[in-house]
Amino acid sequence: MNNNNDTTYDVVVIGGGIQGAGVAQAAQAAGYSTLILEKTDWAAGTSSKSSKLIHGGLRYLQGGELSLVQEGLQERALLLKNAPELVHSNWFYLPVYKHSNYHSWQIHSGLTLYWMLSGFHEESKFEVVPESQWSELAGLEAKDLQKVYRYHDAQTDDAKLTAAVIQSAVSLGAETCCPAEFINAEQTEDGYRVCYKTSSQKTSTDKNSADKTCIDKNSSDKNNTQTEDENSVSCRFLVNAGGPWVNHVVSAISPPPRSIEVDLVQGAHLILDKKISDQCFYLESPTDKRAIFVLPWYDKTLLGTTETLFEGNPEDASPTEQERQYLLEVLASHFPEYDGNVCGEMAGLRVLPSGRQKHYHRSREVRLITDQPRRPHYLGIYGGKLTGYRATAEKVVKEIGETLGVPENWVDTKTLPLTLPTV
Numbered sequence: 001m002n003n004n005n006d007t008t009y010d011v012v013v014i015g016g017g018i019q020g021a022g023v024a025q026a027a028q029a030a031g032y033s034t035l036i037l038e039k040t041d042w043a044a045g046t047s048s049k050s051s052k053l054i055h056g057g058l059r060y061l062q063g064g065e066l067s068l069v070q071e072g073l074q075e076r077a078l079l080l081k082n083a084p085e086l087v088h089s090n091w092f093y094l095p096v097y098k099h100s101n102y103h104s105w106q107i108h109s110g111l112t113l114y115w116m117l118s119g120f121h122e123e124s125k126f127e128v129v130p131e132s133q134w135s136e137l138a139g140l141e142a143k144d145l146q147k148v149y150r151y152h153d154a155q156t157d158d159a160k161l162t163a164a165v166i167q168s169a170v171s172l173g174a175e176t177c178c179p180a181e182f183i184n185a186e187q188t189e190d191g192y193r194v195c196y197k198t199s200s201q202k203t204s205t206d207k208n209s210a211d212k213t214c215i216d217k218n219s220s221d222k223n224n225t226q227t228e229d230e231n232s233v234s235c236r237f238l239v240n241a242g243g244p245w246v247n248h249v250v251s252a253i254s255p256p257p258r259s260i261e262v263d264l265v266q267g268a269h270l271i272l273d274k275k276i277s278d279q280c281f282y283l284e285s286p287t288d289k290r291a292i293f294v295l296p297w298y299d300k301t302l303l304g305t306t307e308t309l310f311e312g313n314p315e316d317a318s319p320t321e322q323e324r325q326y327l328l329e330v331l332a333s334h335f336p337e338y339d340g341n342v343c344g345e346m347a348g349l350r351v352l353p354s355g356r357q358k359h360y361h362r363s364r365e366v367r368l369i370t371d372q373p374r375r376p377h378y379l380g381i382y383g384g385k386l387t388g389y390r391a392t393a394e395k396v397v398k399e400i401g402e403t404l405g406v407p408e409n410w411v412d413t414k415t416l417p418l419t420l421p422t423v
């Protein structure tokens, strides 16, 4: 059924990952009527498959990404204050071995800079773990161990955080539609006409089912049919927060707005059935020297991550055998006595600008691409961090304000508390 709805929103957001959720919250808080569309479920994409760290990103200091690190540390401080049920601080242990890529003094300098960039925040303090305590480090390999540092960073449940931001957006008045798949959009005189598809399961006893366009999805249960409705709404500003699908969304907009070429880079995590420690470990892969995290995840352990160029449909991302082996080797080289088993796995996709540089060294800064430099009506979000979602949303709302003007009564998202999602 085609529902040509006359509703006009100030802002329509495509994609209910953390970035889309953040924009929906910030846009509605700024006073713009907002609708967010998500095709599968909140956080169904990368936002439920991250390392679940709320951090500045110690390793980004290597690439000189000081502003990215500083912004992450500021956002971490805000989230620790505004979302205590969802974000908690933890110790991260960083061992330095004889064969490590970085010397102790380099790690020391990096941690000092990390602390400085946090504004000498208590949460970024670090210390050297005395040798007498090494035996208490969950069986960490002690051969050739030269020093162990520990510093504070924070952890979250990324899917719950996303749902909490959606919940906050709704409490401010934003409208949500999920599952709702964006199909296409056409530019109009003052914005876009957006077409999307909703589907629901109907039983043969549903009285209204005859009025709907029913598409039988070959359901094994003949009494159940899937109904799909096409709807359209208008908006004055369209935000593409499609994550790994960002350019797929671009290709369905007429005329196609500006975009950038990206590489999708897969990051795999394994879940192990026994918790190694209540604290976190920041390890170095002995083969390629990349950073690998061993993290407590509820009563289990989360191990990740990798960087593998991904080609194909983002829905199909899943860990490869090579990635499993790689992660388990890093684990075994640092925790030789650990006897837990893999009980789960996941893979998320990073959206990185195309380039020749190795993925590991490419910038993690978010890129905001508008349809035109002045008074845009469209903005696409490329990449970014879970941690920086609020700061990104603030920048997006600034762009929206360029075109729609700034409403008088707006709420600063820095002040909004986030609570555990109730659904």
Ligand SMILES: Cc1cc2nc3c(=O)[nH]c(=O)nc-3n(C[C@H](O)[C@H](O)[C@H](O)COP(=O)(O)OP(=O)(O)OC[C@H]3O[C@@H](n4cnc5c(N)ncnc54)[C@H](O)[C@@H]3O)c2cc1C
Pocket: 014, 015, 016, 017, 018, 019, 020, 037, 038, 039, 040, 041, 042, 043, 044, 045, 046, 047, 048, 049, 050, 051, 052, 053, 054, 055, 180, 181, 182, 183, 241, 242, 243, 244, 245, 249, 265, 266, 267, 268, 305, 347, 348, 349, 350, 381, 383, 384, 385, 386, 387, 388
């Ligand atoms: C392996 C890995 C580890 C990471 N670890 C961290 C970390 O520890 N800390 C950190 O700060 N950051 C981390 N990141 C980065 C962070 O996870 C991502 O930047 C963030 O989750 C991306 O969110 P997003 O909303 O842009 O994308 P997504 O979460 O992928 O959301 C996009 C959404 O758009 C929806 N969508 C797509 N097409 C349509 C359509 N046609 N109609 C409707 N909806 C549509 C999808 O279903 C999806 O839900 C990590 C990233 C990866 C890959």
